[in-house]
Amino acid sequence: MIMSFFQSAEQKKYIEKLEQAIQSFPERSEALDESKGFPFENIQELKDFGYPILTLAKEFGGQGGSLYDFLLAQEKIAEYCGPTALGIGWHVGTVLSLTEKRPWKKEVMEEFFKEVSKGSLVNTAASEAGTGSPTRGGRPETTAIKKGDQWILNGRKTFTTLSPVLDIFLVTAWVTDEEQMGTFLVHRGIQGVTIEETWDMISMQGTGSHDLILNEVSLPEKYYVMQKEPGKRIPEAWLLHIPACYLGIATAARNYAIEFAKTYSPNSLPGPIRDLPNVQRTIGEIELELAEARHFLYSVAGKWETQPENHGELSKELGAVKLSVVNKSITIVDKAMRVVGAKSLQRTNPLQRYYRDVRAGLHNPPMDDATITTLAKSVLY
Known part of the structure; x- marks a missing residue:
């Protein structure tokens, strides 16, 4: 358990x-x-x-x-x-x-x-092919231009996760009149909004992270919902859902490996492979890494909720949690596959899917190198 x-x-x-x-x-x-x-x-x-x-x-x-x-x-x-x-x-x-x-x-x-x-689903559309991850601070190539009392948006957003069922897009764009970035609320059904099915990855295929295309999309003033203050980055604890997701995938791999070890009994052994010292060691390492990952994730989440006065200090730990938990999750899946052996590579075996999916966590924000740099600067300067 x-x-x-x-x-x-x-x-x-x-x-x-x-x-x-x-x-x-x-x-x-x-x-x-x-x-x-x-x-x-x-x-x-x-x-x-x-x-x-x-x-x-x-x-x-x-x-x-x-x-x-x-x-x-x-x-x-x-x-x-x-x-x-x-x-x-x-x-x-x-x-x-x-x-x-x-x-x-x-x-x-x-x-x-x-x-x-009433059931509407929402996600932010921030990534673009020309800017890379929005966490890197690139300027959006999507533009917002004021014409009369309307805002006109043009651009293409990549990695728009959940796009087949989204009702609302929160689109980041460069507001040319103001020379700054802004966020606009865009409803799916308005003219000029289309989805191009471009998502073709070996990982997380089912996320539907297609391209959002905005072609002369006209919005009333009220849907220019937010301006970004230059240089100001607000810690976002809700992004801990990313490591939580990959931890869940690792747990699925762990569960599969344990059941396999309990039930697989080749005729070269008197019983199941769970009796082998090397299998026990690998399973033990999985249990340790899973416990460490969970304690880190839920400890920081709990402190974030109960210690709002410490959000500034805790903010750097949010990235550390993501880095640590995702990398431990990758290792857990790898070790689960070592327990199961070559069968883990069969297309019908879920472990090969877990292996592909869990690696996608490396490319969700924040990126590992940025987190390491932040931690270093927090003590060096």
């Missing part, structure tokens, strides 16, 4: 109900990977369960879930389907951030929350 990190009986009950609701996810995963499709059924079942409103404030019809609740749920969903977890995580995390900060004008903020309460 894996050590519990529940803070309350209510939390435990919620995750147990969620686990029952996602029982069908694993059986769809192989077909999803082979078809390069999108988990429409999984997303609908999560909607039916009410998961997309987990972090929406109760005053707007949500469940008022915390960061800690969110991470527990993300880890569990990823154990059953990594791409589904990563995809829905961007929506639930975005809602958590906006619920906590309320950074837009009240009218638009309440309109947005109402749409989410």
Whole structure:
């Protein structure tokens, strides 16, 4: 049994109900990977369960879930389907951030929350081919130009995760009149918004991270929702959903390896391979790394919630958690494959999918090199 990190009986009950609701996810995963499709059924079942409103404030019809609740749920969903977890995580995390900060004008903020309460899904569209990861500070090539009382957006966004089912895009663009970056709320159904299916990766195929194309998209003034203050970066604890996701994938690999070790008995041995010292050592290493990763993730999440006065000091640990947990998750999957052996490379074996999917975590923000540099500068200057 894996050590519990529940803070309350209510939390435990919620995750147990969620686990029952996602029982069908694993059986769809192989077909999803082979078809390069999108988990429409999984997303609908999560909607039916009410998961997309987990972090929406109760005053707007949500469940008022915390960061800690969110991470527990993300880890569990990823154990059953990594791409589904990563995809829905961007929506639930975005809602958590906006619920906590309320950074837009009240009218638009309440309109947005109402749409989410009725089932709308949202994600930020920030990445572009010409700028790379938005965390690197590149200037968007997508432009926003004021014409009369409307904003006109043109550009192409890459890695728009969950795009087949998104209703709202939060688009970053260069506001030419102001010489600064801004964020615009764009509804899927308006003229000039299209999705081009470009996602063709060996990892996380089911996230539907296609290109968003904006062609003369006209928006009213109120949907210019946020300006970015130059040089100011706000710590975003909700991004811990990324390591939580890859930890869930690692847990799935761990579970498979343990069951295999208990049941696989070649005729060269008197019993199952679990009796072999080298297998026991590898499984023991997996258990240690899994425990270390969980303690780091949930310790920082718990402190973030209970010690708001220490957010400045804790902010550098957010990146450290992502780096540590993702890299431990990669190692855990690798060791699980060593236990199982060559069978782990069969196309029908889920371990080869976990192996491909878990490596995608290296390319989610923040990047390892940036985290290491931040940690170094925090003590050197």
